[in-house]
Amino acid sequence: MYEQIQETAQFLKQKMTSKPETAIILGSGLGRLVDEIDVESEIPYSEIPNMPVSTVEGHSGKLLFGRLGGKEIMAMEGRFHYYEGYSMKEVTFPIRVMYELGIKNLFVSNAAGGMNPQFHVGDLLVLTDHINLFPENPLRGKNFPTGPRFPSMHQAYDPEFISIVEDAAQRLGIKIFKGVYLGTSGPTFETPAEYRMFRGMGADAVGMSTVPEVIVAVHCGIRVFGISVITDLGGFADAVKVSHEEVQEAANAAQPRMTALMKELIKKV
Ligand code: HPA
Secondary structure (H helix, E strand, O other): OHHHHHHHHHHHHHHOOOOOOEEEEEOOOOHHHHHHOEEEEEEEHHHOOOOOOOOOOOOOOEEEEEEEOOEEEEEEEOOOOHHHOOOHHHHOHHHHHHHHHOOOEEEEEEEEEEOOOOOOOOOEEEEEEEEEOOOOOOOOOOOOOOOOOOOOOOOOEOHHHHHHHHHHHHHHOOOEEEEEEEEOOOOOOOOHHHHHHHHHOOOOEEEOOOHHHHHHHHHOOOEEEEEEEEEEOOOOOOOOOOOHHHHHHHHHHHHHHHHHHHHHHHHHO
């Protein structure tokens, strides 16, 4: 694994025209942020050694290098999900590579089901914490020297980033919520009973990504900002079925607001 990370990082270093300190992972239907990036180079995952290839609809699967909000960035358009069959090591492989490339900040976005009764479809949730309900922790196995064997997960989502985004949201008149994201393996959406259980556990939203990447980023000392677009309200609207199309649609509608906040944050990091 370590050799593969090195090999991939070496490959990318040769292709990189700049040395970004911030990486962005664009979640389901949230790829339009790339329209705002002055792209200098883009590399399909299929051309990157050791990189898994994304399969899910709405994820085109490429790495971008360019500028956003006056800063150099790298962006992953499309991520690897546990439900696609990838191992936790594969899901979090790009984070390990980012660390080797010198990334210091990671912004992650995702589509999530809302369980907080205050939410509406299309709302933005800034993550303050998470609950890991994936069947496996990505740090299981031999410890990587990037961090301790038993890393703290306190303030996994950087409080300074959260407060920068809160200020920006207020200035721009963008409504945001703050709360807890619960990560599950999927690919099933939740049963009504599961939504109720997750709400009872203290989660505001539920999704099938993000938590593994955040755990590994924290272990690497990378500062994290996370944001969810609430794409459905399975949690409290009786017998409402969730579909992938609905999730995509709501994600599309929320993109300009999410993009504006990310741009404001990147200016300040
Ligand atoms: N549950 C799990 N994952 C999701 C959901 C949901 O309701 N919406 C978008 N991703």
